[in-house]
Amino acid sequence: MKNTKDLILQKSRIIFALQGYEAFSIRHLADEIGIAPSVIYHYFKDKDSLLKEMYLSTNTLLGEKREKLSQPETASEMLRQRIEFQVDNSEEIVAVLKYYMAYRKNFKKFKNGFVPNKSALHMEEVLRYGVKTGEFKIKDLEDDAKVMTHAINGFLLEYYPYKPKGMEKYDLVQRIYNFLIRALKGGE
Numbered sequence: 001m002k003n004t005k006d007l008i009l010q011k012s013r014i015i016f017a018l019q020g021y022e023a024f025s026i027r028h029l030a031d032e033i034g035i036a037p038s039v040i041y042h043y044f045k046d047k048d049s050l051l052k053e054m055y056l057s058t059n060t061l062l063g064e065k066r067e068k069l070s071q072p073e074t075a076s077e078m079l080r081q082r083i084e085f086q087v088d089n090s091e092e093i094v095a096v097l098k099y100y101m102a103y104r105k106n107f108k109k110f111k112n113g114f115v116p117n118k119s120a121l122h123m124e125e126v127l128r129y130g131v132k133t134g135e136f137k138i139k140d141l142e143d144d145a146k147v148m149t150h151a152i153n154g155f156l157l158e159y160y161p162y163k164p165k166g167m168e169k170y171d172l173v174q175r176i177y178n179f180l181i182r183a184l185k186g187g188e
Helices: 004-023 026-033 037-043 047-067 075-088 090-102 121-133 141-159 166-184
Strands: none
Touching: 004 026, 004 037, 004 047, 004 090, 026 037, 047 090, 075 090, 075 121, 075 141, 075 166, 090 141, 121 141, 141 166
16 A cells, blocks of 8 residues: 555645645545644645645656657657557646646746746657658757647646546547647658
């Protein structure tokens, strides 16, 4: 069985992804886990410190999962793989997105808005690979990666907590993929 702190973080991610910042409470979390609120306060001084650690640990988990992905032969295949990865890990990604929305002021402001660290790293990898293989012609890699990430994440927020499976998942991934690949290949 997981240790108590890990269980608190895991259940926090689930509740936060479903309910967001305003509805999230230590008392509700404790009730869901079946422990006293004081146990949670033993590990975390308050709601904000708990959610920050949930955000950091979720980002780490997503990074570890992404590192285990196989290396596709083409950037196009990598793009499809990464879209599917996002759909398969929607709970974790929605929790990260909702954290970002609740704590936006804590993130660095770029020319096109506030963006969490590493938010588009998975798409930057796809684009770099596509440039290297000659599949994609990119003018502004970082901006394009952010736009692509936001496009995919919009679908995740729309669907969550529902998780498409089977043909529905395939169709969703394919629609996103087709749209992005046309843009990356100049409308082909």
